[in-house]
Structure formats: structure tokens, C-alpha cells
Amino acid sequence: MKILFTSEDRVRPDSTGVYFRRAFEETLGKDNVLFMYNEDLHKAPSGLDLYVKVDDGLSTHRFPDHLHPSCYYIIDTHIDYKWRYELAGEAKFDKLYFAQNEGLKQEWHTKDKLWVPLAADRDMHYVGKREKKYDTCFVGYFHSQHAEKRIDYVHELFKHTSNFYFSQGTRFFKDMTTKLAETRLVFNKSLNDDINMRFFESMCSGSALLSDYIQDARLLGFRQDIDYIGYQNIDEMKDKATFYLKHPELREDIAESGKRFVHFNHLYKHRVAQILDSCLSGVK
Numbered sequence: 322m323k324i325l326f327t328s329e330d331r332v333r334p335d336s337t338g339v340y341f342r343r344a345f346e347e348t349l350g351k352d353n354v355l356f357m358y359n360e361d362l363h364k365a366p367s368g369l370d371l372y373v374k375v376d377d378g379l380s381t382h383r384f385p386d387h388l389h390p391s392c393y394y395i396i397d398t399h400i401d402y403k404w405r406y407e408l409a410g411e412a413k414f415d416k417l418y419f420a421q422n423e424g425l426k427q428e429w430h431t432k433d434k435l436w437v438p439l440a441a442d443r444d445m446h447y448v449g450k451r452e453k454k455y456d457t458c459f460v461g462y463f464h465s466q467h468a469e470k471r472i473d474y475v476h477e478l479f480k481h482t483s484n485f486y487f488s489q490g491t492r493f494f495k496d497m498t499t500k501l502a503e504t505r506l507v508f509n510k511s512l513n514d515d516i517n518m519r520f521f522e523s524m525c526s527g528s529a530l531l532s533d534y535i536q537d538a539r540l541l542g543f544r545q546d547i548d549y550i551g552y553q554n555i556d557e558m559k560d561k562a563t564f565y566l567k568h569p570e571l572r573e574d575i576a577e578s579g580k581r582f583v584h585f586n587h588l589y590k591h592r593v594a595q596i597l598d599s600c601l602s603g604v605k
Contacts, residue, residue, distance in 0.1 A: 322370045322597075325355045325388070327362060329377035335493040337396055337420070337518065338375035340442045344589035345373070348597070359383075371600055374414075380404040384412035392416040392600065394437065398424035399513045406430075418596060421515045422537045435599055438541060439518045440589045441525035445494045447584070450527060451502040456566055457531070458486035458504040460497050461519055471510040474533075474555060478508055481559045482566065501526035505572060506550070506562055511535055521587050524549060524579035529572045531562060542586065548579040 326345055328338025346354045357365060359382040365372070372388040376396040384393070393414040395405050399421050409417060410430040417434040419425055425436055459475050462468075479485045486500055501507050507523040509532035516537045523530040530549040532538075538549070545551035550565055550572075552558040565572040 322349055323353045323355070324349065324371040324373055325357060325365055325369050326373045326375070327357050327359060327384070328375040329359065329379060329382065331358075332377070332379070335497070336375075336377060337394075337439065338377055340440070340445070340589045341373075341375050341394065341593065343442060343444075344593040347590060348593050362388075371597075373596075374412075376405065376420075380408070383408055384414070386411060386413045389413075390415045390600065392418060392596065394418045394420065394596075395424055396420040396439075398427060399515050402427060416600065418599075422540070423513075423515070435595075437592050437595050438516055438537070438587070439521060440587045440592050441518075441521040441583050442589050443525060443584055446498050446501075446522045446525040447527060447580075448495055448498050448502050451499060453505050454503040455486040455500075455505065456482040456484040457506045457508055457562065458488075458500060459508045460486075460488045460500060461509075462489060468512060471512060474510045474558060475508065477555050478531075478558060478562060482506075482562055498522070498526050501528050504528050505566060505569070506531045509533070516541070520549075521583055524576075525583045525588075527576055527580045529565065529576040530579060531558065531565075533558075543579075543582065547575065548582050550575060 326342055330336050330339050362385055365388055372391040374384050375394045391414045393409055395417060398405060398419060417429055418437040420439050422436045425434060457478055463472055501523055507528050507530050509519045509530060511517060511533055514535060516535050520532060532549055532551060534545060534551040534553050543549060550561050552561055
């Protein structure tokens, strides 16, 4: 099977497309995955088995409507939906895949669509056990209209646990993962009840994840306070941080359970298998 894969990795080096490209190449072999940037798509060959676009967050990056069979992996429909809807329609994608479950509930030009969540990359997001240097950490971004609550939660957690590490968009791949692995509790707060990359990456690192409760996590089989530590408000977040910092055995049991569950069920290679299966046999 030969495919064309397009996404953008020059704006943000750790974009979702980077991980999907690695997983497609691992699954199909590098020689069977032709990579092209958006500006080169007018030279795309015809007759391939599949044309794949992974959302890169750039509304100016469109897709030719004559390349088929085609699919579009769409991210952040819960944040910015309109231009993604227009892009999907004008390109006449045969299948749509959504990083956020909410995308299925929105209007699209086709009913051939499927929820394919974000995931982790074991080679990039697991560096083995590391000595714990920090009580809590947050590695991420404050970059949308929904970020105000995340900022508030980070501020309150770091006031509550003074031994923390913080990085906004300055650490990537194993450099980022090392910081996660050196942390007792890795903090996450969804922007709009979405299950984000950090949710999977943190558990994949082998550290305990402290995250707001997300309904979609339960749908994916994650168990609160077994695979990750869940909270519903700031007070509960601080209480649980205090408790699990004082009880390392319980915390590390959760960390190990979450790590195993992600490694066996929620890697990008699992998502690629889901996409290829639906392309070959129809969306179920």
C-alpha cells in the first residue's frame, strides 16, 4: 500500500503530524509513504492507494479536490471549527477523522467519519525511569480563547506545590519527556473538555498524571484514580496533589497502571491501524 502524507512540521516541531507520519512509516515502511508539504501538493502523483492530510492548524493550507481516496485528520474542532469545515468540503475528502469526539457532533459534508483520538509515541514519550526532581510540572501552551481556566489552575497548583517545573513551548520530544519522567505529578487541564496530547504523553512517560476529569477518557477505558489522578475543581486538585505526594507507593502504582494502558492501547501506531482498517473495510 502506497500513500501520500501531508502535514506541517516547520512551524511547530512536535506537531501531531510528526507522530502520525512516524507511525505510518513504521506500519507501511518508509518507501511506501510519500511526504509532501502543502506548497508541493500540486505535484502529487495520481494513482496512490490513499492521500492523508493531518491538520496543521493553518487555514491557508488547503488540499486538492482531485486526489482520492483521501482522508483528513482534523484537530481542534472544539476551538476553531468554521475554516476546517470549509476546507474539508472544498477538498471533497472521502473520510474524516477527528482528534476530539466533539467533532462527530458537528456538521460536515460527509457522514463517513470516525473519532480517532490523539495518542503517544513510545519512542519519543518514554525514556525509562528517572530520579524524581519535581513535585509537579506543566509542559504546554496557553494559546487559545479557552486557556484562562488552565492558567488559573496552573497558578493555584504551583502556589500549592512550590517544587515545580514549567515550560511553555520550549521542550520537545525526549527533552520534554525527560522532564515529565522526573516529575511526581504531571499536570493537565483540558481547554474545552477535550482529551489532549498531554493526557497520553504524560502517562506514557511513566509518571502519574494529575488531570481534570474528562468524559472521553472513560470512553477510551481510562480509570480515574487507577490509571490517572482525576479532579473536578481547584480544591480537589490541590487536595489530591497533597495526598499523592505524601503517598508515593499509591502514586507510583497509578503511574505504572497508566503507563501500561497507554503503551498497549493508545500509541499512534494503534491510531494508524484504526485509520487503515476503516479505509479498507469502511467506517464502522
